[in-house]
Amino acid sequence: MTGREATIQAAFTGVLGSFSLDVEFEAPMRGITALFGPSGCGKTTVLRCMAGLQRLAGKLTVGDEIWQDDAQQIFRKPHERPIGYVFQEASLFPHLSVLKNLRYGARRAEKQGVELAIKETEIVELLGIGHLLDRAPLALSGGERQRVAVGRALLSQPRLLLMDEPLSALDRMTKDEILPYFEALHEHLSIPIVYVSHDIAEVERLADTLVLLDRGRVLASGPLFELEADPSLPLLRAPDAAMTLEGRIASVDETYALTVFAVPGGTLIVPGLQGEVGSLRRLRISAADVSFTLVRPQGTTILNCLPARILSVTGQENGGAQVNIVAALGEDGAGARIAARITRKSQDALGLAAGSAVFAQIKSVALLASGSGHAVERLGKLQQRSINSGSVAE
C-alpha cells in the first residue's frame, strides 16, 4: 500500500468529426463524481470511453486496475470491464421480463466467478421494484424503467457505475420521484459512480466531486463545494448560482417547527422538522437569497444571520449592475462558503472587498436531500408516504 487513496484516473484525447476532445481528470473511488457541462461538451463521449464502448487514445485506471493504456497496448473491451452503465433511455431488453433483465448481468457475473456482493433482494427493495418483476419492460412507466435499468447495472456487480444523464428523458415529476432512490444508492453502496449531467440541480443534489467540462476540455475538477465557490469558473456566474453545504442537525425546535443545522462556521435554521438530531443533510443556499450588512441587523424577520468574511468579489470589472461575492461563514472566515449576488452600487457603498468582515443574511435555506447516512431511512419514509398520499413531494 502506498498510503495514497485509490482513485480513478482518466485521460482521453481524440477528434470526433469537427470536435476535439482532450480531457484528463482524477476522481475518488467513492461517492458520486459528476461530469458536468453544456450539451455537446463531450461528457457522454468521456463516459463511453470509460466504459470501453468508444475508443479514443488515452489511459484509464480504476483503483489498481488498468483498463486502458495505449503505451502498454492495454484495452479492455466493455464486457471485460466490471462496470454498470445506465443509459439516457432505460434500454431494457424488450424480450425479457423485468426479473430476467435484472438477472442478465448478474448471471454472467456469477458464471465468471464474481462474488455476488450486491444482492438481488437488497437492490429490488432499495429501488422499490419488487412489484414489477414479472412485468414486461414495455408495461412500465419511464421512471420504473430507469429504476430497473439501474438495478440491472448494479446486479452485474460493477466496480464502477457509469450513468449517462439517466434522468434527462424523464419529466420533472418522475425525476423527483427517482432522485431519492439515487440518493439511497449513493449512501447504501460503496461503488463509485460517475454521473453525466447538464442539470445543475441534479449535480447539487447528488454530486460529491465535480468535473467541469466545456468544449472537450476540463475546466476544473474537485469537490463540488470548492468548485461552486471558485470565482474563475462559470458556476458562480450562472444566473441560478448557489452553494451547497453539508449540515448536521444540531437541534429541533418543536414549538416553532424549525430545525437547526450545524454547518462549518455557524448554524442555520431551516423550517420544518427535518429529521433526527445528528443526521446529515445537504443544504442549498441560492446566491440571490444572500445579502450582507456591516453590523449585526436588529429587528429583522430573517432568522439566519451569521458573521462571515468575504473571500472574493468578482464581476465588477464589466460595469454590470451586479457582482458575485463569495464569503466564508464565521468571524475568522474558516467556515463553509456561501455565495451572494448583490448590486455593484451596494458593494461600493459598503466598501466590500476580500477580507471584509460582514454579517450574512440568508433569506432561505433549501434542504436538498439527505447528505449521507440517512437516505435509506428517508427512503423508507418516502415510500410509506407515497402509499398513504400518493405523493412523494418533499
Next chain:
Amino acid sequence: MPDFTELWSPIRLTLELATITTILLLMIGTPIAWWLARSQATWKEAVATVVALPLVLPPTVLGFYLLIALGPNGPVGWLASLGGGRTLAFSFEGLVIGSVLFSMPFVVQPIRNAFEAFGDRPLEVAATLRASPWDRFWTVAIPLARPGFMTGAVLGFAHTVGEFGVVLMIGGNIPGETKVLSIAIFDYVETLQWTKAHILAGGMLVFSFIVILAMMLLEKRIGRPGT
C-alpha cells in the same frame, strides 16, 4: 376414377425442398444479414446487390448460369465429381443449391432490416452487462430480430415452393427427384389432366393462405406487450 397417389410425390418433394432450403438459408443468410447490418465496409452494398439480384433477374437467366455451373464442366459440377458424384444438374441437390440462391434475398433482407432496426444500443447494454460478442448475438440480437427471422423463413419457404423457372432450367422434370409441385401442375395442364392440376393448384392456394395467416397471427401475438 383416376389414380391420385402420384400426386403425393411432387407434394412431398416440394415440402422437402422448401424445408431444406429454408433451413440452409437461415444458416447462410443470418451471418450475411448480420454483416450487412453491422459492417462499416463501403463495399457492403455491392454484396447486398449481388444477394438481391434474383429479385430482378428472370429466373431463366439464373437457371441458365446455374445449369452451366452445376453441369459436369462447371465449377460446382467439378467439385461434385471430386466427391465421387457425377453432375448436380437435374438432381435434387442441384435444386437445393438453385433454390438457396434464388430465395436468398427474401430471407436476407428481412433479417438484415431486423438487425438494423434495433440499432447498437441493446448490444452495447449487453456488453456493459458482461456479455461477450457471441453471447450478445445469441441472447440479444437473435431474439430481438425474431420477427425478421419469421418473415424471412416464411418468405423463403413460400418462394421456394412457388419457384418454377429455375427448377425447370436446372432440375428438369424427373419424378421423385426434381418434379416439384409447380412443374407437376404445368405438366398436368400440358397433358390436359385438369382434375389433377386443380387439386394441386387448389391445395397450394389453401396451403399458402393458411401458412401466411398463421404467421401473421403468431407475429401479432409475439409483438404484443406483456408476453
